[in-house]
Amino acid sequence: MVANGAEGEPGSVKDRFVMVTRPLDVLAGVATAARAVAAREAVIYLKGSFAEAAAALQAALARASFDVPPVTVRRGEDGYIAGEETAVLETLEGRRAWPRPKPPLPAAVGFHGRPTLVQNVETLARVPAAVADPVAYRARETTLVSLWGHVRSPGIHEVPLGTSIRRIVEEQGGGAPDGIGMIFPAGPSCAPLTSSQADVPLEPDALRAAGSALGTAALLVIGATACPMAVGASLAGFFAREACGQCPPCVVGTANLARVLRALESGEARASDLAHLSEAAGFMSDHGYCAHGRTAAAAVGGLLKRFPDDVGAHLAARGCPRPANRPDPFGPDSPERAAIEAALERATRAHAPRDAH
Numbered sequence: 001m002v003a004n005g006a007e008g009e010p011g012s013v014k015d016r017f018v019m020v021t022r023p024l025d026v027l028a029g030v031a032t033a034a035r036a037v038a039a040r041e042a043v044i045y046l047k048g049s050f051a052e053a054a055a056a057l058q059a060a061l062a063r064a065s066f067d068v069p070p071v072t073v074r075r076g077e078d079g080y081i082a083g084e085e086t087a088v089l090e091t092l093e094g095r096r097a098w099p100r101p102k103p104p105l106p107a108a109v110g111f112h113g114r115p116t117l118v119q120n121v122e123t124l125a126r127v128p129a130a131v132a133d134p135v136a137y138r139a140r141e142t143t144l145v146s147l148w149g150h151v152r153s154p155g156i157h158e159v160p161l162g163t164s165i166r167r168i169v170e171e172q173g174g175g176a177p178d179g180i181g182m183i184f185p186a187g188p189s190c191a192p193l194t195s196s197q198a199d200v201p202l203e204p205d206a207l208r209a210a211g212s213a214l215g216t217a218a219l220l221v222i223g224a225t226a227c228p229m230a231v232g233a234s235l236a237g238f239f240a241r242e243a244c245g246q247c248p249p250c251v252v253g254t255a256n257l258a259r260v261l262r263a264l265e266s267g268e269a270r271a272s273d274l275a276h277l278s279e280a281a282g283f284m285s286d287h288g289y290c291a292h293g294r295t296a297a298a299a300v301g302g303l304l305k306r307f308p309d310d311v312g313a314h315l316a317a318r319g320c321p322r323p324a325n326r327p328d329p330f331g332p333d334s335p336e337r338a339a340i341e342a343a344l345e346r347a348t349r350a351h352a353p354r355d356a357h
């Protein structure tokens with residue numbers, strides 16, 4: 001089995017937080033899951049730059065006394081797509097971190113052709129508590145939220161599943177100084193919600209019903225004075241940058257999305273560009289080895305659908321009506337990403353490993 005700790009979603013820091021502060025919970029979850037699937041070996045897989053998490057897990061392994069198959073900690077590439085479950089398997093087998101076509105799924109044909117369970121490290125860290133008392137676990141189910149963007153205090157918080165987004169922003173994030181303009185509950189991997197949807201509970205079914213997703217709960221808040229089309233250009237740029245290059249519909253489609261959104265933001269787009277975009281999005285949704293192109297089409301398409309007035313204003317003005325506030329939250333060097341990474345550092349310093357198995 002493979003415990004996937006190759007967290008790469010912009011704004012998501014919860015996996016690193018769990019691995020550094022609760023490594024024994026991760027190992028206990030690995031042990032339980034490995035027993036459940038009769039795994040012969042287990043690998044905890046991290047990105048190359050996650051040295052602190054690797055050290056915490058190694059230290060925990062040295063003092064753990066679980067009845068488990070051999071567990072190793074491996075670090076691989078740093079790219080976003082390298083964390084996709086089949087790309088992880090490719091890396092572990094010594095090849096380039098590219099997703100495999102599916103089916104077959106890893107549960108049928110995985111590591112070196114053997115059935116392989118691939119599961120996220122935070123999910124695994126929750127397994128011991130869920131197995132020990134399932135009823136109590138269900139009754140008090142929580143989720144770890146990486147709250148980032150235009151809030152007073154970006155940070156990582158554990159909240160009851162189903163807490164309203166507005167409450168999380170107010171109580172955990174100290175509020176949004178400019179008001180809430182857009183909300184991405186799953187970082188870039190979802191269509192954004194509007195400010196009128198801020199009372200939606202943070203849980204999968206409610207978010208799906210609202211046309212978005214929970215994903216990694218990398219909850220990005222964009223202020224009400226920021227230009228939504230600039231955020232759309234940032235979002236589309238992220239997907240274009242991170243397409244791995246294997247599938248032409250994804251590579252060409254994400255590049256087109258990025259081009260049109262940049263043109264829209266700067267006022268150079270035409271209405272006909274948008275018509276092409278929905279055609280391309282439909283094609284991307286059906287093709288590709290992984291969900292990257294499909295997610296790009298849904299996230300960017302959802303943004304354009306949710307903010308039609310801003311689309312219209314940019315087309316009519318042939319420019320950006322809010323030129324002074326055009327954030328690039330999904331850009332590699334964005335201040336929003338730097339702030340949540342800094343919050344992770346503070347949080348891991350404040351929470352020494354607390355397990356005592």
Ligand code: SF4
Nearest residue numbers: 244246247250288290
């Ligand atoms: S869909 Fe995109 S990211 Fe996924 S394998 Fe194909 S080219 Fe790579």
